Amino acid sequence: MTEIPHWLEKQFEIQPDAIAIETENGLSLTFAELRTQSRRIAAGLKSKGVYKGQHIAFLAGNHLHYVVLIHAVSYLGAVVICLNTRLSPNELAYQINDSDAALLVADNQFIELGEQSISKGEAEIPLISLESIPKKEKTEDLVESLDLSKPFTMMYTSGTTGKPKAVIHTYGNHWFSAVASALNLGLRENDKWLVCLPLFHVGGFSILMKNVIYGMPVVLMEKFSAEAVNHQITERKVSLVSLVTVMLQRLMDQRQKEVPGTFRGALLGGGPVPESLLRKASQANVPVFQTYGMTETSSQISTLRPIDAVRKLGSAGKALSPASLKILSQDKICSPYEIGEIQVKGPMVSSGYYNHAPHREEYFSTGDLGYLDEEGYLYVVDRVTDMIISGGENIYPAEIESTLLEIEGVQEAAVTGVDHPEWGEVPAAFIVRNHNHKVTEEDIHAYCKDKLAGYKLPRSVYFIKEIPRNAANKMVRRNLQAAIQKEDIDEYK
Template sequence: MLTYVINIGEWLRRWAYLTPDKTAIIFEDEPFTYAYLNRQTNRIANMLTSLEVKKGDRVGVLLYNSLYYPEILFALAKLGAVLVPLNWRLRSGEMEYVLKDSGVKTLFFGEDFANVVDELRRSLSIGKDHYLCVGSPPGWAVSLEETIGLFPDDEPQLDELPGNEDPVIIMYTSGTTGQPKGAVLSHRKTFFNALNADIYYGLTPSDIMLAPRPMFHSGGLLVELCPVIYKGGTLVMRRRFTPEEILRSIEKHRVTILEISATQLRFIMEQCDLSKYDLSSLKVCYTGGERVPVDLLEEYARRGIIISQIFGQTETSTITWLNPKDAIRKRGSVGKPVFFSNVRIVNEDGKDIRPGEVGEIIVKDYITMNGYWGKKELTEEVMKDGWLHTGDLATVDEEGFIYIVDRLKDMFISGGENVYPAEIEKVLMEHPKIIDAGVCGIPDEKWGEKGLACIVLKEGEKMTEEEVISFLEGRLARYKIPKVIRFVESLPRNAADKILRRKLREEYLRGLREKK
């Protein structure tokens, strides 16, 4: 019986053989071919082999978007090692937890993050030769640029090709318990994510896609980078994009496909004059990852740019997509399930909902994660009878188009980043003046949603909003810090003593309406 091993590193090897001189990546306006990318990837793989990095080992990456990101990903894929992308917005304590929880033994980092890594390394079990710096290295690290040139660009030699259910990425998403959890993503899952994107983007090898999201994000890595390399297309990357640079890059490189966050779309609309740029090369534009205001979609439509929505989560990547031909008449919908997927919307009894009813989206097969790294019980909570329970509530119309209603989870999304109230509440409760705290997301025109913190002080204590924010600034990433602080006498709770976050939100919004 013929068996085929899916290894995403093979994409790069095959395109380097078939179309060696074709541009794979345009980074900071400089083109790099598939042959070049594959040679560099092999050098990194052979260097890691010399450091005894092997199948199953976890390797951390703390970089701004860089040509090294795809090279490291595919080098690890070829070896069967596992990429652990680090969100550079996290505080050092949050990064430390991710590095320790995943068991990272090798760390790639940019010179911009040397001070952060220096603070962390005292508590990590990473050897000196395993700190690999992009840029000017500190004395305790190795220069990646200087080191990889010492190694051959031949394909790494392995007794057996890794792949299929083997992990290739552990992507951390904050947990409702206050601790991040690592979604284990396999070669198989990543392959089917790319196949689905191939279909909904309508990808061809001649397509040019812009990647404005950070590569530590599922959107940047799995929705933008991987599908393009799988198809043999071209990806336009920058270290970091400003709104003006997004438009300039579309015009300069004749970008055909754009996948972008709603927050970035808002900033472009607020800060840029779209009429100054030739955006006629765009054939499709998608957005997802956070709540998208319908009026924003309408504003772009008036300017001739039709934006379709996709919907997904770290544990699955894209679950649904809205065909561009339906984007106008079904505005506000996230479309229908992707081709390679098994998606249902069920009620509390586990039965499929009828049109107009509300239920939870559950997903099976193809695109689901292996589980949460080192968290068997948590995995079993969300994976029931093979179905991954997303925690997202949705309804469906008579034609089968899906509309997101709310989340069973308490998570909200601010500026494209997942924010979990329990994590913030845990930190707030560490303050000696605070006796109780509840956090929820509220609508925001700029960020999609922002945090509202309702705080109960101990008897006789006084505190200002500025004091609360100052206390959080050294303990949480900036995007997690609530934008609105309220001091209240008590928090609404149910019979099980759980905070009723919806009431926090409703009371705040009612107060705003009354003021108007």
């Protein structure tokens, strides 16, 4: 058992008057104010019967109250289950029941969704409004130190293969994730990290952990807006921001002013990234550090160093200290450039899923495909489950998507496999068009024919209004064909 002082107590001790959290609307909390509010809410939750080890489900949007609540839970030694606000009542009911939540806390915006979710579930648990939790003045007997081996959060995977599972994150997982990131990127006195990912997603939540571990201010946005993010970078001196690919695409499309010297870069995760987008960002002097990670690794586990950003364009770098990774195919270590499954280990990797047996292997099998170059830099190719096998050939949708995004008039692109009587599967392309350029199916085929092998060519092209995405703006490939069934077809062919 390794204990450290409570990280918010430590920041209160070091820099009580420093800004901890800012919002895009001009609100802010110092570390002293964040500590006081969190401790008062903790005492309020305690008066409601919340105790150490209890599971508290949490359904709320990105705002200051969210930050206060998660720290309040830590002061009680309870566990917070971060729920996705975009799920249906049935989906939320499953997660509330599966996680053995004793209480559901919802903010006013989602209180009705919380009520519906409980009504759909098997267990009748109390629901309280986040805003109505009593703020107690007496805050004795709260947690003063954190046991790094104890669970702090649970976040559900997207459930691409079966039911979603709750990933258990300990305090140590979050601690080592934050420390490893700082060792890779460095930490500067004027750093300020922008949060525009959902806080219930590990990519957004991990920045709140960096906030109290580094003592670094963060700017919290309710939701992503390319215009607002560009404003924060240019006018509010934000130095770092975490994004997924579609966010960077929209940021680059909207960006007009030169990037100031105070901006250190964008951490880009969420899967393979088109090289055309990375080149566009590089030409605009927007530093991009591609990362690789997942819920099970408490956010990033591999990130390209700033010094390698141009030299290794398209790479997700090397495993962060103290993590390791390897590429396996048929239980054998892959040679350089040989594609296999990415496997990782390190103290930021979760020990397992709630109500499931813990990971027994030394390395965690990610389900992602990638390769290492001759210098050991990681390149992420695709998900194992997304790979298309056509006539015995392996086809990676991300490669085709990268080619499609080079075509003028293609705003967004997605590829998936569809059944074929002769080849088993063939690629199908789903395109969101830029309406200033009426790109046609013939344009798509003509361009791809010169760029891709014959078996990789999309056999069908669908123009749709939008790519299906989850709350973190990551593509949900399994929902692509449903877009056609819902008649979500673009208005012109």
